[in-house]
Amino acid sequence: MTNSTDGGRGPTRRRYLAGSAAALSGLLAGCTGGDADDGTTPNDDAPATERDTTATDSSETTTAASGGPYTATLAPAGEVSFDAVPESVFTVFSQYPDMCVALGHGDAVNAMYVPEMAGTTMNHYYDRLEGVSFEWEGLPDPLSDGLPKELLYDLDSDVHLVDPAWASTQKGWSAGDVDEVADAVGPWFGNFYSGTNADAPDGYAADYQHYTLWELFGAVADVFQERERYEALASVHEEMLSTVEQGLPPRSERPTAVRVTYSGDQFYTYHLNEPGYWLADTRPLGANDAFAEKDWGQLWGTVGMEAMAEADPDVVLHLWGMTPNYDMAEVRQSLADDPVGGQLSAVQNDRVYAQGMRYQGPLMNLFQLEATAKQLYPEQFGEWPGYEAGQPYPEIPEDERLFDREQVASVVRGDGQ
Known part of the structure; x- marks a missing residue:
């Protein structure tokens, strides 16, 4: 890698060029956050989808056609220069490993958060994409003991697909530590607070x-x-959004719904239609959020069984229900056995559905969008066949799929490249 000098710190091991955003630093931790596709909230009968065209402006990103240094740009890191395509990639949340898999570089990932849960869930989707899989076994969990700086040095990654602003808020970290790792190991390249479009920490917020x-x-x-x-997969996503947009019923005919995680006698609740990529699989579908008026001061809050009964949504979307952490048959039985929960319309009408993960990358998003469309609007997009704990994403009849599996798998495999 080419060395460079920045701010008098001396030569760096990898060339890290940051624009004005690189001066920024700090804030927010939290494993839960939000993100959605484009930060818009569907209203009334207007289309509830978000159109993502190109990911970055051509003026912001310069890449070499073949060989030689090139740059990629993302706030808050700014413009980052690479001498070669990264071969070792540090990640935390699973949207980035999923991106790596989608781009044909899944084997470069050297760490990820809760690999057994996230990796297993990712492969439950990939089972429907021939020739696509992710080898997560043996990957360290970077948050199993905080975020140890020593781990980043030991892994010696070419790039950290992690938000430096988020990293600076972790226990034992400061903006100075973030800069140190960027200079001595490899650059940061991630964006956490787009998950909920939340404010970035002090020192990073301005840019x-x-x-x-x-x-x-x-x-x-x-x-x-x-x-x-990327462009091939983005085209699939765009076509899927068009299908959804054309099929959505008027606002007045859409069900009321909640997105929750049931735990004991309470529900962790999440809005459906707020900005941020954590809602990239619910916001485009524009269901009527039964808790839309609740202000939790963040993306999520908690409500008890009585509050849920008062809202009485038509549909309950259970987050994490497709992960190994939950058995939806047990969740449904627990709700049915509760004297109040058993009276919920969603329970009585068998409309408590398993959902995937908030930390979704593009491949996960395609499946989770499809699942949610069928769960909310079976008459428009076909019946959801249900999800069985520990099994792959359910088989969908070919004529009822909202995206072409083989087309996606072919792109990921790099056929014809």
């Missing part, structure tokens, strides 16, 4: 930008020099 999931994916594609793969 922080919020991105949609697919815009973020496009920027990561530039890191790997995989613009062609």
Whole structure:
């Protein structure tokens, strides 16, 4: 890698060029956050989809056609220069490993958060994409003991697909530590606060930008020099959004719904239609959020069984229900056995559905959008066949699929490249 000098710190091991955003630093941690596709909220009978065109402006990203240094740009890191395509990639949340898989670089991932849960869930989707899989076994969990700086040095990654602003808020970290790792190990390239379009920490807020999931994916594609793969997958996503938009019933005919995680006698609740890529699989579908008027001061809050009964949504979307952490048959039984929960319309009408993960990358998003469309609007998009714990994403009849599996798999495999 080419060395450079920045701010008098001396030569760096990898060339890290940051624009004005690089001076920024700090804020917010939290494993839960939000993000959505483009930060818009569907209203009334207007189309509830968000259009993600290109992930980054051509004026913001310069890539070399073949060989030689190239750059990729993403706030808050700014413009980052690479001498070669990264071969070792540090990640935390699973949207980035999913992006790496989608771009044909899944084997470069050297760490990820809760790999057994996230990796298993990712492969439950990939089972429907011939020739696509992710080898997560043996990957360290970077948050199993905080975020140890020593781990980043040990892994010696070419790039960290992590938001430096978020990293600066972790226990034992400061903006100075973030800069140190960028200089001595490898650059940061991630954006966390677009998950909910939340404010970035002090020191980073001035130049922080919020991105949609697919815009973020496009920027990561530039890191790997995989613009062609990105554009092919973005086209699938765009076509899917068009299908959804054309099929949505009027607002007055849409069900009321909640997105929750049931735990004991309470529900962790999330809005459906707020900005941020954590809602990239619900916001485009524009269901009537039964808790739309609730202000939790953040994306999520908690409500008890009585509050849920008062809202009485038509549909309950259970987050994490397709992960190994939950058995939806047990969740449904627990709700049915509760004297109040058993009276919920969604329980009585068998409309408590398993959902995937908030930390979704592009491949996960395609499946989760399809699942949610069928769960909310079976008459328009076909019946949801249900999800069985521990099994792959359910088989959908070919004529009822909302995207072409083989087309996606072919892009990921790099057929014809």
